[in-house]
Amino acid sequence: MKKILLVLSGISILFFLSCSAHRSPAAVTEIEGGVSSILSYEPETGVNKFCMDLYGGQKDAAGNVLFSPFSIYTCMGMAYEGAKGATASEIQNVFHYQIDEAVRHESFDGMISTINAPGKQYQLSTSNNIWVEQTMPLLTLYSDVLTTYYHADSQNMDFLNSPEASRLYINTAVENQTAGIIKNLIPDGSVGSDTKLVLTNAIYFKADWLNQFDPNDTGMEDFYTQSGVTVTVDMMHKDLYRNIEDYYGAASVLELPYVDNEVSMFIFLPSNGQMAVLESRMTGDNVANWLSSRIKYTVGDTLVRLTLPKFSYSFDISLTEELKQMGMPTAFSPLADLSGINGSGGLMISDVVHKAFIEVGEIGTEAAAATGTIIRGTSWVITEPFSIDHPFIFAIVENSTNTILFMGKVNDPTL
Structure with a gap:
């Protein structure tokens, strides 16, 4: 595993x-x-x-x-x-x-x-x-x-x-x-x-991820690099209930918590070709204000169909x-x-x-969707794709202090 x-x-x-x-x-x-x-x-x-x-x-x-x-x-x-x-x-x-x-x-x-x-x-x-x-x-x-x-x-x-x-x-x-x-x-x-x-x-x-990926759902798909070159990568798939958040109009943000909800990876996904706009708004004050003002640990009513490349x-x-x-x-x-x-x-x-x-990859086979369902409890479902098939920024954050432990940008998951 x-x-x-x-x-x-x-x-x-x-x-x-x-x-x-x-x-x-x-x-x-x-x-x-x-x-x-x-x-x-x-x-x-x-x-x-x-x-x-x-x-x-x-x-x-x-x-x-x-x-x-x-x-x-x-x-x-x-x-x-x-x-x-x-x-x-x-x-x-x-x-x-x-x-x-x-x-x-x-x-x-x-x-x-x-x-x-x-x-x-x-x-x-x-x-x-x-x-x-x-x-x-x-x-x-x-x-x-x-x-x-x-x-x-x-x-x-x-x-x-x-x-x-x-x-x-x-x-x-x-x-x-x-x-x-x-x-x-x-x-x-x-x-x-x-x-x-x-x-x-x-x-x-x-x-381990709180919402783990099933290795059987992983397949080879295209990723569109910042240079315009298309590469084929291992893409993981997961349906989970989360809120897709907005970062100052420059990116959609998805929080992927690890077990215990004490540490999370935040993926900042700009529109394809708009990485420079996102990076211009990734200032210390902007990130600090965004992290402190967001509502933590919300599961949301949106069924996110996540597509995330494996990378190392x-x-x-x-x-x-x-x-x-x-x-x-x-x-x-x-x-x-x-x-x-x-x-x-x-x-x-x-x-x-x-x-x-x-190194980011699939972990285990636990059913993660139960967490999202409990919070929202609605009888109707909104489905929204979150396909990470082009360059993105990620940050791994200790949630109680909002301290950024790791930060990176993936231009090409195959490197």
């Missing part, structure tokens, strides 16, 4: 010893003066705003797109806890972190605790790790914040004498945290004897240049101030890498 399987790689941040002095205090003060005017949000809102900002830079990719805004946001959050001055201001502006430390820490603690809560009928877990050069002591305050509020585990490494062995050790840990899916997160050559710290986050998700793909990216362009170049330069990590500074970010993988 096939299972739905979604895995996010951890992202990693590598810190190298800087060879020159930090930015002058006067320049830092000038930038810091504007911090109070920067909008900040609690983590679940900040995740979604960052998600849409990052997606804006990836949406023109010719192939499929996939990343976990939660993982990137959390891993960079651990770096932000040690940033000062201009470095902190730029990171905050890109990631929309909550400036109030108490609120930020409590919110990260709550969000991670929700994801790692026991007793679920599905698998959803996240892991944070601090891999630190054994000759560089961390500030107690910095270490305590990461272990207490980010639930991070800390381990000393011998980057100085054994950088390659350290890299392989970290990659093995991340592979284990993602059920063997994400391999070689930290690429060859990215860790050297001057590496001082590697921060990683990994998230793993595996769940991975996505690897170095985020270094992207984050610089989004407004945080200082963290990647010798002018970086990450003195909140070790008390003396001399650190800079050398790279931020990210890997993700997703």
Whole structure:
């Protein structure tokens, strides 16, 4: 039996010893003066705003797109806890972190605790790790914040004498945290004897659909890609009672919940050829407002005849240049101030890498239509097709906080 399987790689941040002095205090003060005017949000809102900002830079990719805004946001959050001055201001502006430390820490603690809560009928877990050069002591305050509020585990490494062995050790840990899916997160050559710290986050998700597809109903059908090429894909079919929702006139949206109704996939389907219109309205504020204003867990009176392609793909990216362009170049330069990590500074970010993988398919043979019938209970039926036979955007959302765990765009399910 096939299972739905979604895995996010951890992202990693590598810190190298800087060879020159930090930015002058006067320049830092000038930038810091504007911090109070920067909008900040609690983590679940900040995740979604960052998600849409990052997606804006990836949406023109010719192939499929996939990343976990939660993982990137959390891993960079651990770096932000040690940033000062201009470095902190730029990171905050890109990631929309909550400036109030108490609120930020409590919110990260709550969000991670929700994801790692026991007793679920599905698998959803996240892991944070601090891999630190054994000759560089961390500030107690910095270490305590990461272990207490980010639930991070800390381990000393011998980057100085054994950088390659350290890299392989970290990659093995991340592979284990993602059920063997994400391999070689930290690429060859990215860790050297001057590496001082590697921060990683990994998230793993595996769940059955609440309304499962029958493999016997799957057949080969056409999918019309954004480039105009028609490909033949495995199409799954399911009749289920759901409401088809509207997203600001730019897309029809179908929520496909997983077991327990605690996590859902939202499929944003524009009219054929109108992906650019949808993407222009996929802003952080628009998505946040739409998610918070919609009525959750409604089954609806429409019998949806769903046609959904099976798809499986991975996505690897170095985020270094992207984050610089989004407004945080200082963290990647010798002018970086990450003195909140070790008390003396001399650190800079050398790279931020990210890997993700997703596989969507049929699961089991349970009768899902009963759920829809119970809610509506009408004696008449409206039937409406929802045929996903052209490019679409999807988001997997933790429903109690509206946190986007995964986001992607499928241009071609055969890639």
